Amino acid sequence: xISLTVNGRQHAVDAGPDTPLLFVLRDTIGLTGTxxxxxxxxxxxxxxxxxxxxxRSCQVPLESVGTQGITTIEAIETDPxxxxxxxxxxxxxxxxxxxxxxxxxxxxxxxxxxxxxPSEDDIAAAMTNLCRCGTYNxxxxxxxxxxx
Amino acid sequence: MNDLTPLHRxxxxxxxxxxxxxxxxxxxxxxxxxxxxLLGIDLPGGAAAQTRAEGPAAVxxxxxxxxxxxxxxxxxxSVRLLSxxxxxxxxxxxxxxxxxxxxxxxxxxxxxxxxxxxxPDYAVVNGLRMTGGSFSTRSSFEAMRRLGATAREMLLxxxxxxxxxxxxxxxxxxxxxxxxxxxxxxxxxxxxQAALALQPRDDVPLxxxxxxxxxxxxxxxxxxxxxxTGRATYAIDIRVEGxxxxxxxxxxHLGTEPQVIANEAAVRAMPGIHSVxxxxxxxxxxxxxxWRARKGAEALQVTWTAPAPExxxxxxxxxxxxxxxxxxxxxxxxxIPAEQEGxxxxxxxxxxxxxxxxxxxxYLAHAQLEPPSAVAxxxxxxxxxxxxxNQMPELFQQxxxxxxxxxxxxxxxxxxxxxxxxxxxxxxxxxxxxPQAILLAQATGRPVRVLWSREEEFGMDAVRPLxxxxxKAALGADGMPVALHTVAVGxxxxxxxxxxxxxxxxxSSVVEGLDKKPxxxxxxxxxxxxxxxxxxIAFWRSxxxxxxxxxxxSFLDEVAAAGxxxxxxxxxxxxxxxxxxxxxLKAVADLAGGWRRGPFAAEDGTSRARGVSMASPxxxxxxxxxxxxxxxxxxxxxxxxxxxxxxxxxNPAIVKRQVESAAALGLSSTLxxxxxxENGQRQAKNFDAYPILDRERMPRVHVTIVExxxxxxxxxxxxxxxVPPAVVNAVAALTGRRVRSLPLAxxxxxxx
Numbered sequence: 001x002i003s004l005t006v007n008g009r010q011h012a013v014d015a016g017p018d019t020p021l022l023f024v025l026r027d028t029i030g031l032t033g034t035x036x037x038x039x040x041x042x043x044x045x046x047x048x049x050x051x052x053x054x055x056r057s058c059q060v061p062l063e064s065v066g067t068q069g070i071t072t073i074e075a076i077e078t079d080p081x082x083x084x085x086x087x088x089x090x091x092x093x094x095x096x097x098x099x100x101x102x103x104x105x106x107x108x109x110x111x112x113x114x115x116x117x118p119s120e121d122d123i124a125a126a127m128t129n130l131c132r133c134g135t136y137n138x139x140x141x142x143x144x145x146x147x148x
Numbered sequence: 149m150n151d152l153t154p155l156h157r158x159x160x161x162x163x164x165x166x167x168x169x170x171x172x173x174x175x176x177x178x179x180x181x182x183x184x185x186l187l188g189i190d191l192p193g194g195a196a197a198q199t200r201a202e203g204p205a206a207v208x209x210x211x212x213x214x215x216x217x218x219x220x221x222x223x224x225x226s227v228r229l230l231s232x233x234x235x236x237x238x239x240x241x242x243x244x245x246x247x248x249x250x251x252x253x254x255x256x257x258x259x260x261x262x263x264x265x266x267x268p269d270y271a272v273v274n275g276l277r278m279t280g281g282s283f284s285t286r287s288s289f290e291a292m293r294r295l296g297a298t299a300r301e302m303l304l305x306x307x308x309x310x311x312x313x314x315x316x317x318x319x320x321x322x323x324x325x326x327x328x329x330x331x332x333x334x335x336x337x338x339x340x341q342a343a344l345a346l347q348p349r350d351d352v353p354l355x356x357x358x359x360x361x362x363x364x365x366x367x368x369x370x371x372x373x374x375x376x377t378g379r380a381t382y383a384i385d386i387r388v389e390g391x392x393x394x395x396x397x398x399x400x401h402l403g404t405e406p407q408v409i410a411n412e413a414a415v416r417a418m419p420g421i422h423s424v425x426x427x428x429x430x431x432x433x434x435x436x437x438x439w440r441a442r443k444g445a446e447a448l449q450v451t452w453t454a455p456a457p458e459x460x461x462x463x464x465x466x467x468x469x470x471x472x473x474x475x476x477x478x479x480x481x482x483x484i485p486a487e488q489e490g491x492x493x494x495x496x497x498x499x500x501x502x503x504x505x506x507x508x509x510x511y512l513a514h515a516q517l518e519p520p521s522a523v524a525x526x527x528x529x530x531x532x533x534x535x536x537x538n539q540m541p542e543l544f545q546q547x548x549x550x551x552x553x554x555x556x557x558x559x560x561x562x563x564x565x566x567x568x569x570x571x572x573x574x575x576x577x578x579x580x581x582x583p584q585a586i587l588l589a590q591a592t593g594r595p596v597r598v599l600w601s602r603e604e605e606f607g608m609d610a611v612r613p614l615x616x617x618x619x620k621a622a623l624g625a626d627g628m629p630v631a632l633h634t635v636a637v638g639x640x641x642x643x644x645x646x647x648x649x650x651x652x653x654x655x656s657s658v659v660e661g662l663d664k665k666p667x668x669x670x671x672x673x674x675x676x677x678x679x680x681x682x683x684x685i686a687f688w689r690s691x692x693x694x695x696x697x698x699x700x701x702s703f704l705d706e707v708a709a710a711g712x713x714x715x716x717x718x719x720x721x722x723x724x725x726x727x728x729x730x731x732x733l734k735a736v737a738d739l740a741g742g743w744r745r746g747p748f749a750a751e752d753g754t755s756r757a758r759g760v761s762m763a764s765p766x767x768x769x770x771x772x773x774x775x776x777x778x779x780x781x782x783x784x785x786x787x788x789x790x791x792x793x794x795x796x797x798x799n800p801a802i803v804k805r806q807v808e809s810a811a812a813l814g815l816s817s818t819l820x821x822x823x824x825x826e827n828g829q830r831q832a833k834n835f836d837a838y839p840i841l842d843r844e845r846m847p848r849v850h851v852t853i854v855e856x857x858x859x860x861x862x863x864x865x866x867x868x869x870x871v872p873p874a875v876v877n878a879v880a881a882l883t884g885r886r887v888r889s890l891p892l893a894x895x896x897x898x899x900x
Contacts, residue, residue, distance in 0.1 A: 015437065016419065023439040027393070032385035033378020035567070037517045038602045042835040045517055073378030089376035093368070093801065096809050097237030098375030099517045099567030105376055127843055130835065132517050132568050133237050134812020136846035138805070 007075035017063035022046040033073035044129025047103035054110025073102040082109040088146040096133035212291035215299045217269035221340035225323035230264035232272045234279040236569030238864045239802035242369045246362040251296030253320040263563040266541045278540040282766035282862020301352045306343035366801030382567045384521045386535040391595040395441035398430045401455035401828045402463040406431050410449040463682045467828040476616035476637045483675030486654040487663045490671030495631030499622030503710045509695035509890045510822035512612035516568020519605045522582035525595035531558040536582045539573045551583045571687030576610035579684045603833040610686030615695045619703040627711025631671035639680045641687045661696030666729045667722035693765040693869035701761035701873030716743040736771035736791035739852045759877025763869040768794040768861030772870030776878035781896040785847040795858040808849040810867030816841035818872040
């Protein structure tokens with residue numbers, strides 16, 4: 001059993017130490033808002049916050065999480081920055097199919113927690129998640145709105 | 149996929165909204181929807197199915213008319229709508245809520261929409277049920293309005309009885325029936341039970357379009373909050389009690405089978421592994437978690453049967469995409485005429501100038517972000533629940549029943565929203581995971597969830613066909629084109645998957661975008677040469693238009709250059725007989741601040757040029773301008789301006805976003821994408837080797853809607869086809885070089 005803190009709650013997890021955090025969240029703990037897209041850290045659909053930092057959970061083995069606090073999309077609105085991001089996402093109507101958007105919201109929240117007033121370059125550097133529906137312009141607009 | 153003509157020909161479509169129900173039997177429905185017919189698989193118990201269909205209960209309601217099949221009005225007067233369509237980002241749930249809500253007199257925000265189970269009520273796409281071909285809104289708009297109006301009339305009738313007043317003394321106001329004379333009101337929820345028990349009338353008048361409050365307005369989408377907070381549920385998120393997880397490793401060559409598993413016992417002994425199974429063309433590992441199943445599947449040492457050593461009849465040991473292209477290019481058959489006008493032979497004989505060119509475009513992956521999955525669960529009575537991404541529930545029900553050895557009625561299809569659409573979720577034989585889930589649930593006696601890893605998905609996805617066309621144009625002494633001869637070579641998804649239904653010898657999905665152009669070129673000939681692909685081919689957003697408009701509109705720029713014409717001016721001249729297209733072309737130029745080809749110096753010091761194109765996809769018309777510069781040998785697209793005329797729209801905000809989304813996919817295919825086969829195997833297994841458009845390459849996209857009032861056209865796909873030619877035409881202006889093979893990434897670019 002490995003102990004994890006997810007959205008402020010303790011979980012004792014029975015999974016192999018090399019299991020990616022993504023699948024622990026989705027399949028062991030049952031938090032399916034975090035998405036599997038590529039499994040190699042390319043698409044960012046699996047982004048969560050580790051101690052507030054946007055992190056691609058498919059690249060994080062369970063054994064390396066340690067005491068870091070994990071925040072997933074399910075708890076994003078309990079974070080004041082996350083709540084602003086969600087409001088911007090809804091207001092600007094960012095999503096199309098929506099599958100990548102959990103990861104996009106987490107990446108945006110991670111960015112704004114670290115850099116509350118990001119420049120265009122900051123946005124470009126932080127918002128690298130893929131979106132097959134091509135919502136990139138709406139994503140950037142929503143990040144700007146959430147930062148305003 | 150541009151029109152439903154073949155359905156009309158079979159007598160299964162073209163049923164005017166008001167026509168009596170008499171000719172519509174369930175047999176007809178089964179005939180068109182059966183996977184048997186469409187996919188060349190025998191219909192399970194075909195005779196039995198027909199007998200059932202002809203039995204006393206066989207007469208189905210006219211699709212789209214039985215209010216109770218669509219609307220559940222809840223006590224609080226909100227509505228649960230069972231939709232004929234699958235939501236995959238295109239916004240159809242919101243559009244339906246607007247359309248029905250408008251006539252029902254209920255705010256669209258009070259609708260909760262989900263995809264309906266299989267059933268004849270939902271065959272609203274001219275007697276067929278599917279979500280695709282950019283058909284949803286345009287095919288169902290009138291029927292859904294009528295459904296809303298019919299439901300409202302039933303509520304009024306129920307209220308009249310309840311209040312003991314004349315029905316014409318009642319009105320409605322956003323979910324309430326109002327008796328103005330006495331000030332009494334009743335919520336729809338209070339009336340629902342009595343109302344839905346009434347016989348629907350079929351002559352209820354529709355609202356005057358001038359009084360629309362929601363249709364035609366940018367009403368807020370219904371799915372935004374769930375999608376921004378991780379609450380939206382896709383097939384990949386379905387979990388059922390007692391479920392096992394399966395991971396699969398597929399044969400490296402399509403069509404080969406597992407022979408020997410050298411380490412089966414060792415894999416079985418890995419932690420959490422339940423069992424190992426041979427499947428058609430694959431081996432599956434079933435475990436208590438998907439990660440454990442996947443590790444097992446990756447550890448398998450499988451010997452597969454040998455593919456054919458060479459050739460393109462199958463995916464052979466030596467099959468490659470370049471060999472396939474060579475085969476298409478090498479075809480010498482004259483082909484079947486797909487379009488003919490005037491006397492091309494005479495026009496070529498008398499031409500002042502003749503130019504020729506060959507164009508090709510590669511196999512493409514859908515690369516939707518949600519990897520495909522399916523959950524199969526048999527219940528104690530032997531029936532089957534199946535959760536799976538799909539665009540055609542009845543078709544999947546048929547195939548699932550065949551796979552499971554059940555009757556279709558014993559299969560309950562659940563259709564969650566799709567994590568990316570793009571044509572991925574039709575039935576494509578070995579490209580769908582649900583048959584594996586069914587077989588594994590049978591073998592284990594437990595519910596089983598199959599999820600394909602991204603790598604398996606890149607290996608098995610059905611691909612947009614690699615395509616090729618040959619062009620020859622005759623120019624007159626004035627530099628204007630007088631004749632055009634086009635030969636399209638290959639195979640398309642209509643011919644492959646719907647060949648039995650669309651009996652035409654010409655595969656429309658190979659020639660669409662090359663035919664029915666609005667240009668006044670008096671002598672034209674378009675031929676189709678069938679050369680089948682051995683790989684699994686698919687519909688891919690905008691289907692034949694995805695490559696053909698690139699081919700045609702690029703060659704048209706070559707014609708302009710040969711005749712010393714400006715490409716924009718040439719198009720305007722060739723559109724002399726079509727005011728609708730001239731208006732659209734002018735609209736896109738206005739949106740772009742005027743037409744100029746370039747190259748010209750932009751404010752940031754880059755040298756830029758513009759390309760223009762037009763397309764007539766899925767009943768809509770588009771005009772596109774792209775502004776491009778070059779950087780490090782690559783095309784950088786700064787702006788896309790798109791004018792779209794879909795006749796009329798339900799939600800302009802959704803339309804604009806869909807056009808932008810389609811444009812992004814079109815640009816991705818222009819710049820980056822190709823599925824490459826070498827030695828019979830696909831080379832790219834993930835996004836690192838199959839790059840798709842990222843944020844850095846995303847241009848500004850400016851969309852204007854022109855509502856000409858023409859019959860309603862499609863929206864989901866039409867934004868795409870104009871983008872590749874507009875970009876490539878701009879590249880030609882910058883480089884002086886015509887790129888006739890996509891993606892551009894294959895060709896290092898430099899300025900003139």
